[in-house]
Amino acid sequence: MSQKAVIFDLDGTLIDSLEDLANSVNQTLKEFGFNTHEINAYKYFIGDGVKVLLKRATNEKENEETIEKLHKRFKVIYKKEIDSKTKVYEGIHQLLGKLENQAYPKAILSNKPHNFTLDCMNKFFSNYSFVNISGQKDSIAKKPDASAALLIAKDLEKDVENIYFVGDTKIDMQTAKNAGMIAIGVLWGFRDEKELRDNGADFIVSNTDELYDILIS
Numbered sequence: 001m002s003q004k005a006v007i008f009d010l011d012g013t014l015i016d017s018l019e020d021l022a023n024s025v026n027q028t029l030k031e032f033g034f035n036t037h038e039i040n041a042y043k044y045f046i047g048d049g050v051k052v053l054l055k056r057a058t059n060e061k062e063n064e065e066t067i068e069k070l071h072k073r074f075k076v077i078y079k080k081e082i083d084s085k086t087k088v089y090e091g092i093h094q095l096l097g098k099l100e101n102q103a104y105p106k107a108i109l110s111n112k113p114h115n116f117t118l119d120c121m122n123k124f125f126s127n128y129s130f131v132n133i134s135g136q137k138d139s140i141a142k143k144p145d146a147s148a149a150l151l152i153a154k155d156l157e158k159d160v161e162n163i164y165f166v167g168d169t170k171i172d173m174q175t176a177k178n179a180g181m182i183a184i185g186v187l188w189g190f191r192d193e194k195e196l197r198d199n200g201a202d203f204i205v206s207n208t209d210e211l212y213d214i215l216i217s
């Protein structure tokens with residue numbers, strides 16, 4: 001077994017879920033009489049969990065009660081749309097397959113609600129073994145807090161300095177740094193290189209071959 005292990009972010013790193021998330025939020029907004037947004041605007045709304053996504057989509061002007069109503073409706077809509085347009089990014093299946101063949105320990109840490117994280121993992125990645133799959137749960141602080149990453153590290157049975165954290169946003173880079181892990185920023189997701197570098201990326205990769213080379217080095 002490898003001396004190293006990896007924790008992957010999900011949205012924007014393993015799967016391109018932008019359109020389904022954006023369409024589901026837009027439908028929710030429409031039903032409640034709010035203005036909708038261009039799909040690309042959601043690249044900057046997604047990353048800090050669903051409630052923050054809804055706050056940003058309503059221009060941070062709504063109170064908790066309204067956000068809670070939107071949240072309830074969003075969950076119903078997104079449950080149906082979760083895999084309508086969502087795709088696994090190019091090269092991810094090959095990467096996971098190669099890691100699997102080497103018994104390389106893998107885990108998931110997402111700010112997507114835990115049940116939706118499990119739905120996506122079952123739908124797209126049921127062929128691979130993950131030591132731990134964690135979405136956002138009310139019982140534990142979400143990324144960039146290090147708590148969930150540190151719990152996963154225990155399951156991975158590696159020291160944090162031997163764990164790569166792979167993600168596409170500053171939230172992921174900050175989580176890696178807060179947990180003492182090695183931060184790898186991917187450029188095929190929702191944010192740009194500057195954001196990843198400014199938030200502590202130790203490595204930046206533009207394709208899954210580059211990512212694999214770092215993970216096994």
Ligand SMILES: O=C(O)COP(=O)(O)O
Pocket residue numbers: 009010011012046047048049050053109110111112113
């Ligand atoms: O749904 C979100 O807000 C972010 O999800 P991620 O952590 O998998 O990028």
